[in-house]
Amino acid sequence: MNKTKKTSGNKVLLFAILWGLTYGISLFVLKKLSPDTATGVILSFLPVLTFGLFIYHIIKGVASMDEVQIRIQMEAAVIAFSLGLLLLMTLGLLDLVVSLNREDWGYRHLVPYFTIFYFIGLFISKRKYS
Amino acid sequence: MKNTIKVERAKKNWTQEDLADKIGVSRQSVNSIETGKFIPSTVLALKMAKVFGTTVELIFQLEKTD
Numbered sequence: 207m208n209k210t211k212k213t214s215g216n217k218v219l220l221f222a223i224l225w226g227l228t229y230g231i232s233l234f235v236l237k238k239l240s241p242d243t244a245t246g247v248i249l250s251f252l253p254v255l256t257f258g259l260f261i262y263h264i265i266k267g268v269a270s271m272d273e274v275q276i277r278i279q280m281e282a283a284v285i286a287f288s289l290g291l292l293l294l295m296t297l298g299l300l301d302l303v304v305s306l307n308r309e310d311w312g313y314r315h316l317v318p319y320f321t322i323f324y325f326i327g328l329f330i331s332k333r334k335y336s
Numbered sequence: 337m338k339n340t341i342k343v344e345r346a347k348k349n350w351t352q353e354d355l356a357d358k359i360g361v362s363r364q365s366v367n368s369i370e371t372g373k374f375i376p377s378t379v380l381a382l383k384m385a386k387v388f389g390t391t392v393e394l395i396f397q398l399e400k401t402d
Contacts, residue, residue, distance in 0.1 A: 274365035
């Protein structure tokens, strides 16, 4: 059972790295090399494939967890979703009164926040059940 | 809800890890259940009762606040 979990965890990590790499490469090429529109659109959708694989392995990994671990993951996701929604709502309202700099608060800048929110949720949830 | 998992483990001289292996969960999960932080599903409660050779009612009891 532990060996299966370790393999599953390794796959999740592998696909997380793969997603991070494709996202990073796409971001770099789009920002620095200014490709034509068609190439740009293809590059924008490239991380979708690796992200899909990453999420698929996360779901498979969660399915092999026991019920306490599933609860921890579920609560972490709920906390991350709530914090993400809160961030979007606040930015949306702020955007009506002050002009937010798109170079600081564009869509792509929100990606790391959602990742951080998941880990905040995981930290809170793990403490609750340990 | 209170439980007698610690007592049952002591009777068998099992560690949390031993119990976790027998019912197919992690040691952390056994700890969460034993300390009352997590209420297990019926299936898991039945598995525990089976490995302890007792009944679910003897392991888990409702408290007045439940």
